[in-house]
Amino acid sequence: xxxxxxxxxxxTSAVSAADLAxxxxxxxxxxxxxxxxxxxxxxxVNVWYGDKHAIKDVSLDIGNxxxxxxxxxxxxxxxxxxxxLNRMNDTIDGCRVRGxxxxxxxxxxxxxxxxxxxxxxxGMVFQKxxxxxxxxxxxxxxxxxxxxxxxxxxxxxxxxxxxxxxxGLWNEVKxxxxxxxxxxxxxxxxRLCIARTIAVSPEVILMDEPCSALDxxxxxxxxxxxxxxxxxxxxxxxxxxxxxxxxxxxxTAYFHLGDLVEVGETTQVFTNPRHKLxxxxxxxxxx
Amino acid sequence: MNNPxxxxxxxxxxxxARRTIDIVxxxxxxxYAREARFRFMGAAAVxxxxxxxxxxxxxIVAKGYTAFAQTYIQVPVYFxxxxxxxxxxxxxxxxxxxxxxxxxxxSLRTLFPQVTGRAQQRALxxxxxxxxxxxxxxxxxxxxSVLGTTRDVWLIAGADVDMLVKGQIDRELPEADxxxxxxxxxxxxxxxxxxxxxxxxxxxxxxxxxSREPELAGIAGALAGTFYTLxxxxxxxxxxxxxxxxxxxxxxxxxxxxxxxxVNINNLAAxxxxxxxxxxxxxxxxxxxxxRSTPLVGALVLALMTLPTIIIASRAALQSVPPSIREAALxxxxxxxxxxxxxxxxxxxxxxxxxxxxxMARALGESAPLLMIGMIAFIVDxxxxxxxxxxxxxxxxxxxxxxxxxxxxxxxxxxILVLLGFMVVMNLAxxxxxxxxxxxx
Numbered sequence: 001x002x003x004x005x006x007x008x009x010x011x012t013s014a015v016s017a018a019d020l021a022x023x024x025x026x027x028x029x030x031x032x033x034x035x036x037x038x039x040x041x042x043x044x045v046n047v048w049y050g051d052k053h054a055i056k057d058v059s060l061d062i063g064n065x066x067x068x069x070x071x072x073x074x075x076x077x078x079x080x081x082x083x084x085l086n087r088m089n090d091t092i093d094g095c096r097v098r099g100x101x102x103x104x105x106x107x108x109x110x111x112x113x114x115x116x117x118x119x120x121x122x123g124m125v126f127q128k129x130x131x132x133x134x135x136x137x138x139x140x141x142x143x144x145x146x147x148x149x150x151x152x153x154x155x156x157x158x159x160x161x162x163x164x165x166x167x168g169l170w171n172e173v174k175x176x177x178x179x180x181x182x183x184x185x186x187x188x189x190x191r192l193c194i195a196r197t198i199a200v201s202p203e204v205i206l207m208d209e210p211c212s213a214l215d216x217x218x219x220x221x222x223x224x225x226x227x228x229x230x231x232x233x234x235x236x237x238x239x240x241x242x243x244x245x246x247x248x249x250x251x252t253a254y255f256h257l258g259d260l261v262e263v264g265e266t267t268q269v270f271t272n273p274r275h276k277l278x279x280x281x282x283x284x285x286x287x
Numbered sequence: 288m289n290n291p292x293x294x295x296x297x298x299x300x301x302x303x304a305r306r307t308i309d310i311v312x313x314x315x316x317x318x319y320a321r322e323a324r325f326r327f328m329g330a331a332a333v334x335x336x337x338x339x340x341x342x343x344x345x346x347i348v349a350k351g352y353t354a355f356a357q358t359y360i361q362v363p364v365y366f367x368x369x370x371x372x373x374x375x376x377x378x379x380x381x382x383x384x385x386x387x388x389x390x391x392x393x394s395l396r397t398l399f400p401q402v403t404g405r406a407q408q409r410a411l412x413x414x415x416x417x418x419x420x421x422x423x424x425x426x427x428x429x430x431x432s433v434l435g436t437t438r439d440v441w442l443i444a445g446a447d448v449d450m451l452v453k454g455q456i457d458r459e460l461p462e463a464d465x466x467x468x469x470x471x472x473x474x475x476x477x478x479x480x481x482x483x484x485x486x487x488x489x490x491x492x493x494x495x496x497x498s499r500e501p502e503l504a505g506i507a508g509a510l511a512g513t514f515y516t517l518x519x520x521x522x523x524x525x526x527x528x529x530x531x532x533x534x535x536x537x538x539x540x541x542x543x544x545x546x547x548x549x550v551n552i553n554n555l556a557a558x559x560x561x562x563x564x565x566x567x568x569x570x571x572x573x574x575x576x577x578x579r580s581t582p583l584v585g586a587l588v589l590a591l592m593t594l595p596t597i598i599i600a601s602r603a604a605l606q607s608v609p610p611s612i613r614e615a616a617l618x619x620x621x622x623x624x625x626x627x628x629x630x631x632x633x634x635x636x637x638x639x640x641x642x643x644x645x646x647m648a649r650a651l652g653e654s655a656p657l658l659m660i661g662m663i664a665f666i667v668d669x670x671x672x673x674x675x676x677x678x679x680x681x682x683x684x685x686x687x688x689x690x691x692x693x694x695x696x697x698x699x700x701x702x703i704l705v706l707l708g709f710m711v712v713m714n715l716a717x718x719x720x721x722x723x724x725x726x727x728x
Binding site for chain 1: 609620622
């Protein structure tokens, strides 16, 4: 893996905005795409929606107990890349994925690999809070029920409580677990979705702009929660807010028109971006 | 233009702006007039529609309500043991086969001893329905103790008397143009003055099968046939339709073949229903040998006819479930089938049920395809199962509407009322089910 990594880490100065603007094929990512303790390893991932080449040769590691933030202007492919990681793109007609993505060394796009258990291992939180129109309890318990994770009602109750506690929602909903999850506020709904995701004990959690529909207070609570969740899970988060990326992540990846332009330690990317496009984006010159 | 609207009377900033507002104001009147015309046409159309519906219902009710009453004539009947039970054995077989028609005739002759001559007597006998002997037979079998006694029995009146009592026959017409002759009129008037004529609620209409005699005809057979046919139709078309919609909408690959299937399903919903009847005749009866005239083959045909409606409605309902719900379920590791059955289908259910009930309501009112598969036969017996010969309510209505007797006119209307009642009940059920299952997301 080290040999491969050294190949992919290229000299930085050679690629410029001008190269990108020409529309030529760009496959150089600036910065270290590897991480010492990777959980998921993606190499030269390409995605097409029909004829549209949405992701071009993206290689990136997702580290253990680490938050990777993916930023970039709209339509740059960061959400598409995120949805490759638990094969949610399978549900989209005409979507093709090439390249290699492994979870703990296992190729997730293998023919023999079943996406159903994969999605229990790689959970996902969506942009718009999407609780099931069922009770709060049923929302959290659903994953455990279908996977048969618990053997008794008591165990299930305990699991629901732990999950809601981890999601920081327990104290707010413990007296109304039988009420519909859709009756909660937006921020509470999103935390309920996080509780639902962690109830099936995933290894990696993917978050697709989890705060974009929330007010600043709810956003702050979720950001704090993400920081706590890092202790137990590996997290990949797509966000439009650069402040949020700076606050919650350890590593940041900047996407542009389907290319992964720059990856690095979050502090480095935000204080000392090495690519012109990254700099333009984080200084607010476009995007 | 000289009288700008109050809003425009504010100090005009510039001549150009003023001119714009004047143009706008000038056109306002025309625009509002156009809107008023449209509103008026809309309201007029609604009013006209309601008027027609009102006339229709008024006509049906006015013609049909009398069918819910039935005229009875009180006749003293001497249950002569010597003729009914000559051996005195009280054997049910003997009692069942005794000459009750003779008994009715004898009783009438006793009541009107003045009537003599064959023609006169025949008119006398026509006062009472052909169902009266059956009535007496039932009575004797249930209560053998009446034998040897004279009882006042309320017998069903003949159709003509029934019509006369209900005022459907005009007494003022010249005798030659009247169905009831003067001699019979005298008899009826005599019965009336003696208090021997009475109208009662017509239970027979709901408990009898059809009959050649209007006063005996009921809708029980048609109702039972309708029930078996529709129940089986629902049982067949609902699971198949919802399953097909689910597969086509959520699982099938989107390609030329599924497009072709979709177009065909949409077209099938518009195929004239008699074509389905032809298909039923050719395939189910001639090839598979399903017994004809039965609710079974009727339900097969109606299920085929309802399927496109259910599939189209179900697909629309499934499509309206937000994709975020599917993503949420898939995201926690539910299999595609679990996603559909646990989350998508329950949310789509109100829409699916509305479609199903619309389809069933159409099947309830359908007669053309059933004519093709023999459900138009004259069947007096009430069907006991899905393989008994039967007819359905709309076909029964069609058959009665075809009958020349005056008595069938009111029965046709009454049967239509019952059919409309069922339609209303089914639509209410659709509304209630929707309310019950509607959930927000």
